[in-house]
Amino acid sequence: MDAVKTKKISLIVLFLVIGFIIPQFVTKPYYLHVITMCLLWAYLASSWNLFCGFAGQLSLGHGVFTAVGAYVAVMLFNDYNISPWIGMFAGAGAAVLLSILIGYPTFKLRGAYYALATVAIGSGVVVLIENTQALGPFRVGGAEGLIVKLMGNAPAFFQFMSKQPYYYIALVMLIIVVLFAFWLKNSRLGYYLSALKEDPEAAEALGINVRNAKLVAAAYSAFFTAIGGVYYAMLIRYLEPNAIAGPMMSNEMVFLAVVGGSGTVLGPVVGGITLHAISEVIQFYFGDLAQGLHLFIYGLIVVFMIMFKPQGIIEILQKYYNRFLGITDRGEDEKSVKRTAGS
Amino acid sequence: MSNALLEVNELTINFGGLIAVNQLDMKVNTGEAVGLIGPNGAGKTSAFNLISGVYKPTHGQVFFDGENITGLTPYQVNRKGIGRTFQVVKPFGSMTVLENVMVGGFVHTSKRSKSREIAMQVIEQVDLKRKINSLAKNLTLSDRKRLEVAKALATQPKLLLLDEVLAGLNPTEIEEAVKMIKSINKSGISILMIEHVLQATMAICSHIVVLDYGKKIAEGTPQEVTSNPEVIKAYLGDDYEAVNN
């Protein structure tokens, strides 16, 4: 028992140490930027997973939340000089409201219909942003997009000259969302979501208010996703409607989470980091070979993962993790481990 | 309504011309075990769905503990103190037995430890301790039925609606299940059960209601019901003979 615990803790510490010292070794801004993007995608996939993975709802429109978060924060910053550190919570709040507004009518839709509704909402929002030049006193910028006002090195306004702070912020955000996911999975709501994912009718019969449970989880998910959107805006410093709200944004979150292992705490993190890293590496080395090659391979990986490892990469890691901990029998320990790391 | 825990009055539901349940009146007293029997399509499960809030009645009321609960949603009905099982069992397949039951346990507490405590107690009660860490989808039918009961019990109901929990079990399993249901009843939980296995129903229930074509055609003690010529003639017929032999 204690040996297992020690091993677990040392593993966590090891990963944290690696996470925090990476910028000491990776000094080239480009590489650090790529690693930062991996963390951001791991974060976004985890945020999507909070609701969609845990409750088994296929939302293909989460780009709406990144967009709302990003636009609200950037508009407040550009036009009213409100720091994005504060604006991000306004953006996240707006996303939460929107998630409830969308959730009320859509949560009664079944599987495929829900997915279609989210696609339509996502596409609709892109069109709306592209055709809005201004919203009251705020500049939205329409299809040309919105440039984030430059302040130079201004930590109080979420702007840094070096890449390092961005890396650390992304890392901390990722740690927070993972801790939150862990807490959620093991909370009452987490059990409710697991239950209603399998059988909403049976869940309802056990006293679960299915719609409320979904609304709360969706609100959490929207909150975190929106914060990710704000971060993206501050990192790239430019909002392009299709990039921040469009299908690429929405679908990427889903693919990363599914390839890693949706519905698990660490799956989306693993998926986000590995798949995004692979895609970047291919683009870097073979990008000149043929346009679209990296996305082609990326798509193939997703296809084959869904075909052959539908539980995600986490399923493979789980085996090694258990072996590392020295757990072989189906005992109480395996279970507690599983809930921590996997299914 | 003196000591009636559950009372339904003129309960009726109409599915586009088909009256599945027609003017049903019945009662379950506190501590009692009542059986609801009838041939296939008699409206038993529809009656359950009306009581548990899955369907809204076209006409009539459901009173529970002196309170009108007609038209509440399933989760609200559950929170009033009515637990139910499903005829086609609905385990949460990729969760373990313990987790399954804890879902029910969470209804009255947000604390994990408390829910776990409730779940452990219930699992012991239905004799599933040996399977506590198995995934629900790997259970045998008999264990799935136990799990179904355990989940409902974990919500700490005053009344338990059991929808054919004995169907599909072999005689030994039925015997064990009957024992389990009796002990649940003895622990103070009232029971309303739909069943096809008549002998078992009679062993458990002190009062039996007979439905046919959505209507109540007889009720009384097991003896009264089984000796009611109309009941025998109308639809028990050969089935009952077979059971008696």
Next chain:
Amino acid sequence: MDSLSVIVNGISMGAIYGLIALGLTLIFGIMKIINFAHGALLMLSMMCSYWTWKYTGINPYLLIIMIAPVMFVIGYSTERFFIKPVLDAQKDVREPIAVLLLTAAFAIVLENLSLMLFGADYVMAKTTVTDATIAFGGVTLSAARFYALIIALVISGGFYLFLQYTELGRKLRSCGQDRNTASLMGIDVPKTFAIAFGIGTALLAVAAITLLPFYYVHPTVGNVFMTKAFIVVVLGGLGSVPGALLGGIIIGLIESIGAQYMTATLTTVIVYAIFLLILFIKPSGLFGSRLEW
């Protein structure tokens, strides 16, 4: 444009939407799968047709005979080798969303494959049809759109009759209604599914060819049409063949009439809003069966 031309134009474009949606609704109706690769497969059909036309110079409309069978084989194999394994693995899952994701990933593969092979250029098969117009009763319509309308009507009608009155059509429909019962009746369900997917894809080849003389082809052209096909299918009722055509025409009309009074993008928003409204109020669509799904 006078109002009659606006209406006729709307109907012709709408008929093409309907034609595209036909394959989607067929695949959904029979396999209960929403094919997110539908747009990419349309793009693939358009690319294949375009390059065949470019190198052979065969009249695009005649290409149907060549491209449709090729697309059938592609669709059939896709189902057999990619979708079926996932479908089988998800048999006892309540809402098999893995297949849906698989098709979405497949779309990315196809789009980028075509980007690699054909490049990102916008190309169009400019033939004699492209600039020709047809006038009747005071309405002037581009010839390509006119032919598209005729082809869409003929194919939809023929397809409807095929489903209703042929042995294969009945087999397909029976799998759509209840695959288990169909299987008990001796129907080879997996094979029927593959055929359904093949036919759905082959129908795209027809749509592709009607578009070819007047619509630019590029690797992401499918996205434009796929979102519309989704809307059309939900509007008409998932699984309904007449619904697909009527739904397509309704959308086509909204777009062409709307374009007279507002910006094209605003029309798009209105179309999305109608779509969501239908989804919330009557998810079975205007002409769909009330079968619960």
